[in-house]
Amino acid sequence: xxxxxxxxxxxxxxxGALPSAExxxxxxxxxxxxxxxxxxxxxxxxxxxxxxxxxVEPPRDFAARVSARLxxxxxxxxxxxxxxxxxxxxxMLAAAALLVVVYVGQRQGExxxxxxxxxxxxxxxxxxxxxxxxxxGDAAQAAGEPSAQRPADDETVEPQSAPPAGAAAPGGGGAxxxxxxxxxxxxxxxxxxxxxxxxxxxxxxxxxxxxSKPSGLDVEPWQPEWEKEAANSGDAGAKxxxxxxxxxxxxxxxxxxxxxxxxxxxxxxxxxGGELQDSRGRPVAAWSLEExxxxxxxxxxxxxxxxxxxARLRELGDVETVQxxxxxxxxxxxxxxxxxxxxx
Amino acid sequence: MFFAALGFRSAAxxxxxxxxxxxxxxxxxxxxxxxAFDEVVVRYQARIYSLCLRWLGDAEAAxxxxxxxxxxxxxxxxAFRSECSLSTWMxxxxxxxxxxxxxxxxxxxxxxxxxxxxxxxxDELPTRQIADEDAPGADWGxxxxxxxxxxxxxxxxxxxxxxxxxxxxxxxxxxxxEIADILDLPRGTVKSRIHRARAELAGRLSRRVRAADVL
Numbered sequence: 106x107x108x109x110x111x112x113x114x115x116x117x118x119x120x121g122a123l124p125s126a127e128x129x130x131x132x133x134x135x136x137x138x139x140x141x142x143x144x145x146x147x148x149x150x151x152x153x154x155x156x157x158x159x160x161v162e163p164p165r166d167f168a169a170r171v172s173a174r175l176x177x178x179x180x181x182x183x184x185x186x187x188x189x190x191x192x193x194x195x196x197m198l199a200a201a202a203l204l205v206v207v208y209v210g211q212r213q214g215e216x217x218x219x220x221x222x223x224x225x226x227x228x229x230x231x232x233x234x235x236x237x238x239x240x241x242g243d244a245a246q247a248a249g250e251p252s253a254q255r256p257a258d259d260e261t262v263e264p265q266s267a268p269p270a271g272a273a274a275p276g277g278g279g280a281x282x283x284x285x286x287x288x289x290x291x292x293x294x295x296x297x298x299x300x301x302x303x304x305x306x307x308x309x310x311x312x313x314x315x316x317s318k319p320s321g322l323d324v325e326p327w328q329p330e331w332e333k334e335a336a337n338s339g340d341a342g343a344k345x346x347x348x349x350x351x352x353x354x355x356x357x358x359x360x361x362x363x364x365x366x367x368x369x370x371x372x373x374x375x376x377x378g379g380e381l382q383d384s385r386g387r388p389v390a391a392w393s394l395e396e397x398x399x400x401x402x403x404x405x406x407x408x409x410x411x412x413x414x415x416a417r418l419r420e421l422g423d424v425e426t427v428q429x430x431x432x433x434x435x436x437x438x439x440x441x442x443x444x445x446x447x448x449x
Numbered sequence: 450m451f452f453a454a455l456g457f458r459s460a461a462x463x464x465x466x467x468x469x470x471x472x473x474x475x476x477x478x479x480x481x482x483x484x485a486f487d488e489v490v491v492r493y494q495a496r497i498y499s500l501c502l503r504w505l506g507d508a509e510a511a512x513x514x515x516x517x518x519x520x521x522x523x524x525x526x527x528a529f530r531s532e533c534s535l536s537t538w539m540x541x542x543x544x545x546x547x548x549x550x551x552x553x554x555x556x557x558x559x560x561x562x563x564x565x566x567x568x569x570x571x572d573e574l575p576t577r578q579i580a581d582e583d584a585p586g587a588d589w590g591x592x593x594x595x596x597x598x599x600x601x602x603x604x605x606x607x608x609x610x611x612x613x614x615x616x617x618x619x620x621x622x623x624x625x626x627e628i629a630d631i632l633d634l635p636r637g638t639v640k641s642r643i644h645r646a647r648a649e650l651a652g653r654l655s656r657r658v659r660a661a662d663v664l
Contacts, residue, residue: 116644151651154600155619163498168490171519181527
C-alpha cells in the first residue's frame with residue numbers, strides 16, 4: 106500500500122474500522138513515511154480534542170421548558186393506531202349515518218316534477234291555475250301571479266293543501282290545466298333534452314313526503330327494498346319516511362277529433378321516448394276508436410318530456426287536465442306514467 | 450404539571466428508563482400515554498442539545514432549537530412507524546432543525562458564535578484564550594476549556610456536510626451505519642466524508658495553534 110492509499114485510510118484506522126490486512130498495510134506505510142505519521146498524529150489529536158468536548162448537559166430546566174411548550178400541543182397518534190382503537194360498532198354506526206346522508210343528499214339532488222291538478226292543487230300561489238291546454242309558463246300568470254316573482258322555495262306545496270279559488274272548478278274556461286310551477290319549467294318544458302339540474306330548495310321541502318295511492322289506478326307504488334322491509338317490520342318511524350311513488354301523477358281527458366287518435370298518440374309517445382300501454386300496462390291491441398267509445402291508456406315518458414307530451418296531446422283534440430301531481434323521482438331519467446282517457 | 454417536582458420525577462424517570470426500551474416508549478406514547486414522551490425528553494435531551502450546541506455554536510440558540518426538535522418529535526411520534534430506531538429518528542429531526550436554523554441565522558447574518566467568542570479566520574485568532582504552553586496536556590498549547598473554543602471555532606468554519614458527520618461521529622459517538630441512516634447516505638460516503646472532515650479540521654486546528662504559538 107502506498108502513501109496515498111494509506112493517507113486515505115487514516116480516519117478509518119483511527120476508528121479501528123479497517124480490516125486487519127489493511128490496518129497492517131497502513132502501519133507499514135506509517136513506519137516508512139514520517140510525514141504520514143505526523144498527519145496521523147494531527148488527525149488523532151483533532152479527533153481527541155473533539156471527543157473531549159463530548160456530550161454537554163442542557164440547562165437544568167431544559168426538560169421543564171420543553172414540557173411547558175408541549176402542554177399547548179395536542180397528542181396526535183397515527184391514523185392506523187386510531188383505526189385500531191375504533192370499535193367495530195362505531196364504524197358500523199358511522200357507515201349507517203353516511204348512508205343516510207348520501208340518501209338524503211341524492212333526494213335533494215333529484216329533479217322534481219311538480220304540477221297542479223284541480224283536485225289536488227295548491228295554496229299560496231304555488232301552482233298557478235292554467236288555461237286549458239296552456240303552456241306551463243302561462244299558468245302562473247293566468248292565476249294572477251307572475252311566475253318570475255315567486256321564489257323557487259315557495260313553489261312546492263303538498264297536494265293536501267287547499268286549492269285556490271281559481272283552481273277549484275275543473276274544466277271549462279276557468280279549469281286549470283298544464284299549470285306548472287316556475288321550478289317545473291326547467292323540467293317539463295325541456296322537450297327532448299336531458300334533465301336540467303335540480304334547483305336548490307330548503308331541506309324541509311326536500312324531505313321525503315308520504316303520498317297516497319291515487320284512486321282508480323291499479324299500479325302498486327314503487328318502493329325501495331329497504332323501505333319495504335322497514336314498513337313490513339312494523340317500524341312506524343321508518344314507514345313515515347317512505348316516499349310513495351305515485352304511478353300516474355298526470356291524467357288527461359282528451360276528446361279526440363280522429364278515430365286514429367290512439368295511433369297518433371302512440372307516435373307522439375315514441376317521439377318523446379315513451380311507449381303506449383293499456384290501463385293495465387299491456388300493449389295496446391286495438392288502435393281504432395269507435396264513435397262514442399272511451400279508452401284509457403297509459404303513456405310512460407321520461408320526466409323531462411312530460412310537459413311536451415301534455416302539449417302535444419292537443420294534436421289529438423280537446424284536452425282536459427284531470428290531475429297533475431307533484432312527483433318526487435328517484436331517477437332523473439325515470440319514466441313518468443301519464444294516464445290518458447281518449448273519447449271519440 | 451409534569452415537571453412540578455423535577456428532582457423526584459427525574460429519579461422516577463431514570464428508574465423507568467432503565468427498564469423501558471425506546472420501542473416501549475414509542476408504543477406507550479402511541480397508546481396515548483403522554484408521560485412516555487417525557488421519558489424520551491429526559492433520555493435524549495443531552496444528546497440533542499449537544500448536537501445543536503456543536504452545530505450552532507451558541508448556547509441560547511442551541512437550547513431554542515433543541516426545544517423545537519422535541520416539539521416536532523412530539524407532534525410526529527404518533528405516526529412513527531419504527532422503520533428506524535428512535536435514536537436515528539430523533540437525530541434526523543435534530544440534523545434537519547440545525548441545518549435549517551443555521552441557514553436561517555446565516556441569512557439574517559445573526560450571531561457569529563458569540564457563545565464561544567470565536568474568530569472567523571486566522572487574522573482573528575483568540576489570542577487571549579491561548580494558554581501558556583506549560584498547561585497539562587497542552588500539545589496544542591491551550592487549556593482544555595480554551596481548547597474547546599478553538600475546536601468550536603474550527604468546527605464552525607467547516608461546511609455543513611463535514612460539520613455534521615464530525616458531530617455525529619466524534620461528539621455523539623455514533624457508528625458509521627447509524628450516521629448513514631440519519632443522513633440517508635451510503636456507508637462508504639459517510640466514511641470518506643468523515644475522513645475528509647477530520648483532515649480539514651486537523652489542518653485548521655494546526656494552523657490556529659501554530660499561529661498562536663508564533664504570537
